[in-house]
Amino acid sequence: VKTSLCFLLAARRCEMADLQQLTETSALVRQTAALIHHLQRERGLSHLFIGSKGLRFAAEREQQIAWTDHSEAQLRACFDALGTNPPMRHGTRLFSRIAHTLHGLDTLPQMRQSVQGLALTALELFHGYTRLINCLMSVVFEAADMATDPALSRLLVALFHLMQGKELAGQERAVGSALWSAGSVAREGQQQLAHLIESQDKCLGLFEHFATPELLQLWRQCQSPQVEAERERLRRLLLQTLAGGDLDSQKSSAWFDCCSQRMDEWRLVEEQMAKMLVEHSAARWASVAEEVQAIEALKARLATAQDADLPGNAAPLFAPDPGGVATLGPALEKSVLDMLQEQSVRLQSMAAELDLVRASLNDRKRIERAKGLLMAHQQLSEEGAHKALRDLAMRQNQRMVDVADAVLSMAALFKPKA
Amino acid sequence: VKTSLCFLLAARRCEMADLQQLTETSALVRQTAALIHHLQRERGLSHLFIGSKGLRFAAEREQQIAWTDHSEAQLRACFDALGTNPPMRHGTRLFSRIAHTLHGLDTLPQMRQSVQGLALTALELFHGYTRLINCLMSVVFEAADMATDPALSRLLVALFHLMQGKELAGQERAVGSALWSAGSVAREGQQQLAHLIESQDKCLGLFEHFATPELLQLWRQCQSPQVEAERERLRRLLLQTLAGGDLDSQKSSAWFDCCSQRMDEWRLVEEQMAKMLVEHSAARWASVAEEVQAIEALKARLATAQDADLPGNAAPLFAPDPGGVATLGPALEKSVLDMLQEQSVRLQSMAAELDLVRASLNDRKRIERAKGLLMAHQQLSEEGAHKALRDLAMRQNQRMVDVADAVLSMAALFKPKA
Numbered sequence A, B: 001v002k003t004s005l006c007f008l009l010a011a012r013r014c015e016m017a018d019l020q021q022l023t024e025t026s027a028l029v030r031q032t033a034a035l036i037h038h039l040q041r042e043r044g045l046s047h048l049f050i051g052s053k054g055l056r057f058a059a060e061r062e063q064q065i066a067w068t069d070h071s072e073a074q075l076r077a078c079f080d081a082l083g084t085n086p087p088m089r090h091g092t093r094l095f096s097r098i099a100h101t102l103h104g105l106d107t108l109p110q111m112r113q114s115v116q117g118l119a120l121t122a123l124e125l126f127h128g129y130t131r132l133i134n135c136l137m138s139v140v141f142e143a144a145d146m147a148t149d150p151a152l153s154r155l156l157v158a159l160f161h162l163m164q165g166k167e168l169a170g171q172e173r174a175v176g177s178a179l180w181s182a183g184s185v186a187r188e189g190q191q192q193l194a195h196l197i198e199s200q201d202k203c204l205g206l207f208e209h210f211a212t213p214e215l216l217q218l219w220r221q222c223q224s225p226q227v228e229a230e231r232e233r234l235r236r237l238l239l240q241t242l243a244g245g246d247l248d249s250q251k252s253s254a255w256f257d258c259c260s261q262r263m264d265e266w267r268l269v270e271e272q273m274a275k276m277l278v279e280h281s282a283a284r285w286a287s288v289a290e291e292v293q294a295i296e297a298l299k300a301r302l303a304t305a306q307d308a309d310l311p312g313n314a315a316p317l318f319a320p321d322p323g324g325v326a327t328l329g330p331a332l333e334k335s336v337l338d339m340l341q342e343q344s345v346r347l348q349s350m351a352a353e354l355d356l357v358r359a360s361l362n363d364r365k366r367i368e369r370a371k372g373l374l375m376a377h378q379q380l381s382e383e384g385a386h387k388a389l390r391d392l393a394m395r396q397n398q399r400m401v402d403v404a405d406a407v408l409s410m411a412a413l414f415k416p417k418a
Helices: A004-051 A058-081 A092-106 A108-116 A122-146 A150-182 A187-210 A213-222 A225-240 A249-309 A322-359 A362-377 A382-396 A400-409 B004-051 B058-081 B092-106 B108-116 B122-146 B150-182 B187-210 B213-222 B225-240 B249-309 B322-377 B382-395 B400-409
Strands: none
Touching: A004 A058, A004 A108, A004 A122, A004 A150, A004 A249, A004 A322, A004 B092, A058 A092, A058 A108, A092 A108, A092 A122, A092 B004, A092 B322, A108 A122, A122 A150, A150 A187, A150 A225, A150 A249, A150 A322, A187 A225, A187 A382, A213 A249, A225 A249, A249 A322, A322 B092, A322 B322, A362 A382, A362 A400, A362 B322, A382 A400, B004 B058, B004 B108, B004 B122, B004 B150, B004 B249, B004 B322, B058 B092, B058 B108, B092 B108, B092 B122, B108 B122, B122 B150, B122 B322, B150 B187, B150 B225, B150 B249, B150 B322, B187 B225, B187 B322, B187 B382, B213 B249, B225 B249, B249 B322, B322 B382, B322 B400, B382 B400
């Protein structure tokens, strides 16, 4: 029959299993972040390649494709290694996201061929790569949402927001480039830009909120003030030129470069965080494993004490200190009670902190759910649902999440599915 | 290399594993509900036994203790059978609750001895049994909070609220009995009674909110209007008699009987729900297992189609329809995409529904967390923290959850633990 102590032990073993799983998903997140960065670069170079009608950036693009392929192979290896035995618990959404991602990656060679043949518009190219990157971001999101250790969850959530901010910076680079190339300012492009900058700042704010002081220091060290000043100057030109006004298309490459440098700087912090994540989850696992050993030792001592107490068991002749064993009983019993109490307090405060950290993921969850509702009841694709929400947000000058909430609040009006 | 379809399959296998786990915890919940009911009866009879100074109810109590013991043995067997191999994921809190419960059950024989020797006051007896029942309720709570299937989660949450309502009815029976036995009305007892009735109604409201129409019908059928009318009449006498006024202590046994009959009626619905829970989770598991088989069949067909396409593989001489295999490709590819889309929509709407159902557990979570905070920083026991919150709520005439929120909002003021 299992005792109270057995289940205290089982609880800690569950924690170990969860941390083991987190170590695996951390490696996955790290590799995902690397691939996203390569896809962002490939998107940028493909854009320049198409913009120059295939006359420039061909070699750089080819080189980048080789790097992307290498990174993709590493991520696929990570996916393959992902624990399906024993099956990952609560992994349904993560695995579903991975299925989507793999499906997206399978279409990449075809897209590249179209770029090579100049058979894609800049907008199609942008949407193609962005959709794929969004799939990969969802993998990171689910990993962040699954973590059950508050400190690691905090790190994952900070990393997710930094990655999301960087991707929005990549989208800003593309939208800005389109404006510079056009040589004149379009109102819609300006609105889109303002929207991207606002969302970006929000993500970076959340990153800073959840990052440790050491990470914030690294964050400040990695960013060059010159690059930032140049980006802000060009942003201002893009945003403050009156609609229809002329833009100096010569500045296009300066814009592209300083946006790219910015993303490369952030990438350093991102990689550092991903590395920490892998290391810290392994370290947390080891520390819980040590505690489990200590409890096991206590359990063994209790068993000895109880065996000695059993009426049928005569005390062994040469027992070193039978009196000691007998008096050990209540003291050990007391420490089991203390451990139960301590565990209970710890679990409650962990749960409270987890809630707090995860709440920052809620905006995205609500947007995803509103998209799901639109997909199910308006027969829209994921792409179409996203566009519908984004267009509505732009038209009403609201945030995506506000529009999503409005959709969710009308959920009762949608006919339930058969 | 694993394909998109492999992970679609892995996602469904995760769902199967989660449902398998839910089937195990459902059996646990059913047995827990049974033991709680026996403990409630034992608490009631022990109360009558002590109240009669040991002159009456000795045989009934002894019989009930035998039943409780039998039910306890069954629950312990359930605990023992609980899947620790493969380790239950996200089970840390559940296992920790079980550890607490077992520790509580170990103290039961001692408490019974004290009752037998009339060495406990009615209040001590009440708190002893109630603490143990609360431990068991926490096990059900964690099981409800862990479920990832919305329909089953809804059933579990409905069941949890019914059980909680029944326990509050049991506490109302005890507090009311104390008032009748005293023969006069104390203001504090009246307040406590009003508080218990209010919380009880709230729980039953949530039960009714989450119960299916069939359950609601059973719920109405099980309750006798005569018993309810009698209970309401006696409640009114208890609550409307002016403080200090006399009560007819002869009514004590009518009060006890109609409260007990009520709880027995509710128990019928409770057991029916627990049974449904076990059956439905097994059925859900079987239905997902069937879907997994269908995906596996599709995967096998895709593999055949791809093998036939490989340049190195000459088509076998007597292949029944090689053309058919070749044209199967795009159609199968299309159905993988459809499945990805369908899965994604389904997961989003499941998540949205789960959120909605689980939100009803939030009040209790906040109360638990506030207790955790008090325990950690005011060096209080769980019992002490609960009392502190309850007393504060009574004094300020607020709900427990409001007081808990106030405590949580002041969390920043508490010094962080070293």
